[in-house]
Amino acid sequence: MWAGLSNYAHALEDDRFTAGFGRVLLFGAVQIPVMIAFATALALLLDAASARWVGFFRTAFFLPYGVPGVIASILWGFLYVPGISPLVEMAHSVGWNVDFLGRGAVLWSIANIVTWQFTGYNMLVLIAQLKAVPGELYEAARIDGASAWQVARHIKLPLIRPALVLTTVFSLIGTLQLFAEPKVLKPLSNSIDSGYTPNLAAYNEAFTSNNQHIAAAEAVLLALVACVLSFGFLRLVGQRGKDGESG
Amino acid sequence: MSDTARNRNTWTHGTSRRAVLGGAAAAAAGFALAGCGSDDDGGDEPKGRKKGEKITLTFWSWVPGIDKPVALWNSKNPEVRVKVEKVSAVDGAQYAKMHAAIKAGNPPDLGQIEYPVVPSFLIDNGLLDLTKYGVADHKDKFIGWQWQQSVFGKAVYAVPQASGPMGLFIRQDLFEKWGIEPPTTWDEYEAAATAIRKKGAWIETFSATNGNRFAGLAWQAGARWFGTEGDTWTVSIDDEPTRKVADYWYGLVRRKLIKTIPDRQNAWYKDVQTGDMASWLGASWGDALLVGNAPKTAGKWRVVPMPQWKKGDAAYANWGGSTTAVFAKTKYPKDALAFAIWLNTDPESIKLLIENGYGTPGAKQGYTTSQLDVHKDFFGGQEYSKVFDEASKGVDTSWKWGPATDTLYQRLGDAFTAAIGNGSDFRSVLKKVQSQTITDLKEKGLQVKAG
Structure with missing residues (x-):
């Protein structure tokens, strides 16, 4: 039966689904800058001339990426659950009555898992780009008397810009597709509903309610938004890049 | 050979249903009618098992230890072997799988389905109306309200297994x-x-x-x-x-x-x-x-x-409890029903099920309440x-x-x-x-x- 756009209309009328979009956008606006800043800082530190034990730390920072998202969420889930988690216990012992799985906090508890997982990965991409910076530039800077900070600020950062753009776009797409973390934490929390993220909403439509058509419409809408945001972001930084060159 | 036969059977099955019920909407609305279910399955009934033929029925379940009564059945019924396939019961995954299998045309012969979920299988015509195969003869063996949970109109879609008062x-x-x-x-x-x-x-x-x-x-x-x-x-x-x-x-x-x-x-x-x-x-x-x-x-x-x-x-x-249901596409409805009845009424089978903690039996007889006190010591005797x-x-x-x-x-x-x-x-x-x-x-x- 030809349904036209009615499934799309239905999906967009569902405030649970649209609220999920709002939630991941808020998540992205906060978590992506924090994570990229963190990854950049780590990459610069490991690339600094004075860095020691580089191989060890690079591996250590990258290691969480090797843990599958579901497993990571289960691990962190144990650290969030009151009564079991040493973190919660410590917080309570110093008088901080925190509930990591509560209504206000759970989104940021998820952000913490994602940051823990992907900072190392992004760091590695940035380090790869840093390795590609020709040594003569550093040499010239040193001769000119530039400090380590000035080298980072004026040589390294501008030159790893493409990698920064790349990691940001990947993170943007990843954020919109958030699924495993809320799915795993849902049974533990009283604050995650079935449409917490767009992907979770589509999943539940398909496999709980047996509404594959709505689920498909939701998935297409999600892909559209991801597309618009990624290309929008690329355009935005592309424009700025050109302005920078001409100015 | 048997594959071709099965395909043909599947195909005719599907067509006649659609012809009779005229589209998904009618099919969905139709089952609520009293006596519905007797109008489909027109002339394309599965032939069933020939005498002496050896068959294998698949049974999707997640109940821990269900393989024990099934093994007992298999030792007693070498011609009708039942093969348990474990399905995940996390978050209703088993039902998603069953619905998908029905849509794809290859569901198992039998399935474990909880009472609250039985009606959802009537929308996709997934379950067999067992009245034609004499299920009514067994009605008195089961606790009334549990039996009623699978009755829609005059049709009976599942055999009670256990409940959770x-x-x-x-x-x-x-x-x-x-x-x-x-x-x-x-x-x-x-x-x-x-x-x-x-x-x-x-x-x-x-x-x-x-x-x-x-x-x-x-x-x-x-x-x-x-x-x-x-x-x-x-x-x-x-x-x-x-x-x-x-x-x-x-x-x-x-x-x-x-x-x-x-x-x-x-x-x-x-x-x-x-x-x-x-x-x-x-x-x-x-x-x-x-x-x-x-x-x-x-x-x-x-x-x-x-x-x-x-x-x-x-x-x-x-709260809770489930049935043994027979899927509409089974080639051997009589044997599947016989197994479903045996599993849930035979005293030896019930004993094995109770030992594995499956709930309160749906059957009236074949066990004593004291048998259900598996963990008496935990409750201070x-x-x-x-x-x-x-x-x-x-x-x-x-x-x-x-x-x-x-x-x-x-x-x-x-x-x-x-x-x-x-x-x-x-x-x-x-x-x-x-x-x-x-x-x-x-x-x-x-x-x-x-x-």
């Missing part, structure tokens, strides 16, 4: 220490909750996502969320009994007399182990759950009847199954599940999550879920009206 698990030692009497009414329950709170512990949790138990609470209060009038479903989730239940629990939540953490999760198990939660409104299958997760509290638990709305009443409800047995007799038999229970639970879960989050009362939950459910059913092509 509800009861109140309490930490006898703590209640005694604190000088609190086990509550027999909901008023007393509230008083107990207040008293326990003063001791720094909690009586229970109200889990937003446990729609199944909330349905049980409404069921006890006399609610009837779903019904049928001719070929129209009536939905009355926002009825008076349910409102009474919703108001009651909202009061407990609002006054912080009860936790709101999800149940049967790590934090909950921890509370049960430490006595931070002094009781649990559970069901007969809960004994194994407590034994398995709080072994150190052995001897301290007792079971008392579910609190009543009016002192002296004996109204109870059911109490013959606790008598409590559940009594409860089973007091379950309102007129309760019917609707055709989209998983969606209903999800709706309830989302609405309760939101209400607990923003502090709005639980009546708003009922109002919202009532209208959402009507929309959900309409979208499935069913005729619906508010009851």
